[in-house]
Amino acid sequence: MSTPQLASFKIPAIENEPMKSYAPGSAERQALAAAITQMEQELPFEVPCIVNGVEIKTGSLAKQPMPHDHARHLCTYHEADEATVAQAIDGALAAKAEWESMPWNDRAASFSRRRILSLIAATILGQGKNTWQAEIDAAAELTDFFRFGVKFVEELYAQQPAKNSSGSWNRTEYRALEGFVLAVSPFNFTAIGGNLPGTPALVGNVVVWKPSPMATYSNYLVYRILAEAGVPPGVIQFVPGKPAEIVGQAINHPSFAALHFTGSTFVFKKLWKDIAMNLDKYKGYPRIVGETGGKNFHIVHKSAEVRNAVLQTVRGAFEYQGQKCSALSRLYVSSSVWNGGFKDQLLAEVAKIRVGVPTDWSNFMGPVIGWPAYEKILGYIQKAKDAGGEVLAGGTGDRSKGYFIQPTVILSKDPKSVTMVEEIFGPVVTVFVFEDADFEKTLDLIDNTTEYALTGAIFSTDRKALITATNRLRNAAGNVYYNEKCTGAVVGQQPFGGARASGTNDKAGSVSIFYRFVSARSIKENFVSVEDFGYPSNLL
Ligand SMILES: NC(=O)c1ccc[n+]([C@@H]2O[C@H](COP(=O)([O-])OP(=O)(O)OC[C@H]3O[C@@H](n4cnc5c(N)ncnc54)[C@H](O)[C@@H]3O)[C@@H](O)[C@H]2O)c1
Numbered sequence: 001m002s003t004p005q006l007a008s009f010k011i012p013a014i015e016n017e018p019m020k021s022y023a024p025g026s027a028e029r030q031a032l033a034a035a036i037t038q039m040e041q042e043l044p045f046e047v048p049c050i051v052n053g054v055e056i057k058t059g060s061l062a063k064q065p066m067p068h069d070h071a072r073h074l075c076t077y078h079e080a081d082e083a084t085v086a087q088a089i090d091g092a093l094a095a096k097a098e099w100e101s102m103p104w105n106d107r108a109a110s111f112s113r114r115r116i117l118s119l120i121a122a123t124i125l126g127q128g129k130n131t132w133q134a135e136i137d138a139a140a141e142l143t144d145f146f147r148f149g150v151k152f153v154e155e156l157y158a159q160q161p162a163k164n165s166s167g168s169w170n171r172t173e174y175r176a177l178e179g180f181v182l183a184v185s186p187f188n189f190t191a192i193g194g195n196l197p198g199t200p201a202l203v204g205n206v207v208v209w210k211p212s213p214m215a216t217y218s219n220y221l222v223y224r225i226l227a228e229a230g231v232p233p234g235v236i237q238f239v240p241g242k243p244a245e246i247v248g249q250a251i252n253h254p255s256f257a258a259l260h261f262t263g264s265t266f267v268f269k270k271l272w273k274d275i276a277m278n279l280d281k282y283k284g285y286p287r288i289v290g291e292t293g294g295k296n297f298h299i300v301h302k303s304a305e306v307r308n309a310v311l312q313t314v315r316g317a318f319e320y321q322g323q324k325c326s327a328l329s330r331l332y333v334s335s336s337v338w339n340g341g342f343k344d345q346l347l348a349e350v351a352k353i354r355v356g357v358p359t360d361w362s363n364f365m366g367p368v369i370g371w372p373a374y375e376k377i378l379g380y381i382q383k384a385k386d387a388g389g390e391v392l393a394g395g396t397g398d399r400s401k402g403y404f405i406q407p408t409v410i411l412s413k414d415p416k417s418v419t420m421v422e423e424i425f426g427p428v429v430t431v432f433v434f435e436d437a438d439f440e441k442t443l444d445l446i447d448n449t450t451e452y453a454l455t456g457a458i459f460s461t462d463r464k465a466l467i468t469a470t471n472r473l474r475n476a477a478g479n480v481y482y483n484e485k486c487t488g489a490v491v492g493q494q495p496f497g498g499a500r501a502s503g504t505n506d507k508a509g510s511v512s513i514f515y516r517f518v519s520a521r522s523i524k525e526n527f528v529s530v531e532d533f534g535y536p537s538n539l540l
C-alpha cells in the first residue's frame, strides 16, 4: 500500500551553518582537542564496505595513512571485490522502488543533519586539514550541502507548468533516474564526499558510492551519519577499494544511469570516454556530471588595494596547502603594484606561515595528501626552475615524518611556463608581472593560457577595470570574485563550478545540479469528455 501524503509540507527556514572559531580557551577548542586525542588513541579503525546496510569484510585490506605522520594509518579498509560491487548494484536497484516513492518530506528528513565532532577530527587526521579548514569543510559545507539541498529540491518540485487549458490539469513529476547513480568522490573535501551521493539520493535515486582511498575514514563516518539519520539500507552503498576496478564494473552495468564525479580532469575525461564506448549497453543515455581541475588566477590591477590583495593571495594560494580545486596558482600583478610594495609584503607574509602537523593550532599549513602528490609538486617546482623561473620563497619539502612542502612563490618571465599552465594541486603560486599599460593584453593571456576555467579574482578599486576584466574573462572562470580570494565558495551563496576542462558546471550548492539527477515526466489530466472526433472546422 502506498503511503499517504496528507499535506504539502514546508521545510523549516534555513541558514548557512555558523562556523565556530576555536579561539583559545573556547569550549569548542577544548571539545575538538578531546575528540582528536580520543581518535588518536583508538586508531587505526577498521572500515568495512556497507551494502544493503550490512558490513562486508572482504579481507582484501588497504590502509589510509595519515599524511602528517605516514608511518601511522587512520584506518584499514576492506576493498570491495567484484562480488561485493555486484551485490551493491543489485541491492541499490532493489531499494529503488521504495525510496523513490517515499513521500518527499520523509526523504528530506534524513538529510537535515547537524555537525558531528568526530568528522572534523577525522578530516584533520586523515586529510591533513588544520582546524579552520576542517570546520569549513566537514562541519559547515557538509551541513549546508544537505540542508540547502532539501530547500533546492523543494524549489525544484514546486516548478510546475505555467498554464492549464480549460478542463485540464498539467503536472510535472521529477522522477529519479532509471537505474543507479555512481558517485566517485575526491580526497580533498569531506563535504564533497557527502554531496556526491547525497544530491542524487535526495531526489530519489539509489547510489553506489566509491570514496577516495585518501579520505576513506571521514567518508565512512559520513555514510554512518546518513544511515543513522534515516537513509534506508541499500539507498547509498559504500564501496571503498580499487578505483579503476570498482568504477569500471559499475559503468559496465546496463543499469548505470549517471556518474556524479569530482576529481581530476584526466580521470573524468577517461571515464566519459569509457561511458561513451558502453553506450549500446545502457537502457538510456547516462547523465555525466563532473567537477574537475583548475588553474585559478588572481589579477591585480594598478588601482588595487595592496594589503588586501596580498593577504587574499596568501590565503587563496596556501590554505589547505593549495589542495583546493579553486586554489590560486597563477598570479598576475601590475608592475607598479608589484614593485610598489606587493612583492615585499607577499614575501614577508609567506615567511610567517607555519607548516606542520595539523593538530598544532598555530600551523597555517599542514601536509600534502601523500607520497605521489609530494613527488609531483616538488617535480613541478624543479620544472619551473629548469625553465628559468626564480623561486622567491619556499621550494623545499620534508617527507621524513609527513609530507610537508613549504609555501612556494615562483616568479616567471614566461607567462606560459609550465607552472602557469598545468594544475599542480599543491602550495605553489607562480607570478607573472605585467606592465601597467598591458592590463587588457594580460586579460587575454589569462583567458588563453590554460585549458581550465574554474575560479578567478580581480583586484581593483577602479570599476571600469572590474567591468573590462569581467567581460574579457567571461569564459575563463565559473566563479569570479572582486577583491576577494578565488577560493571559499559557500553553498547557497556562490553556486560552484567551472567550464572548459574544469567540468560540466552544474553548480554544486544550487538548484541547478538537481535537474541533472531527475528525469521529468509531464502528466496531463483531462476532465471534459469529448463528444465527437471531428473538429468544428470539419462541419459544412
Ligand atoms: N571542480 C571541483 O569542484 C573540484 C572539487 C574538488 C576537487 N577537484 C579536483 O580533484 C582533483 C583532486 O582530487 P583527487 O586527487 O581525489 O582526484 P582523482 O581524480 O585522483 O580522484 C578522484 C576520484 O576518482 C577515483 N579514480 C582515480 N583514478 C581512477 C580511475 N582510473 N578510474 C576510476 N576512478 C578513478 C579516485 O579514487 C577518487 O575517488 C584535483 O584535480 C581538483 O582540482 C575538483
Ligand SMILES: N[C@@H](CCC=O)C(=O)O
Pocket (backbone or CB within 6 Å): 188, 189, 323, 324, 325, 326, 486, 487, 488, 489, 490, 496
Ligand atoms: N568550495 C570550495 C571548492 C572545493 C574545491 O576543492 C571552494 O571554493 O574553496
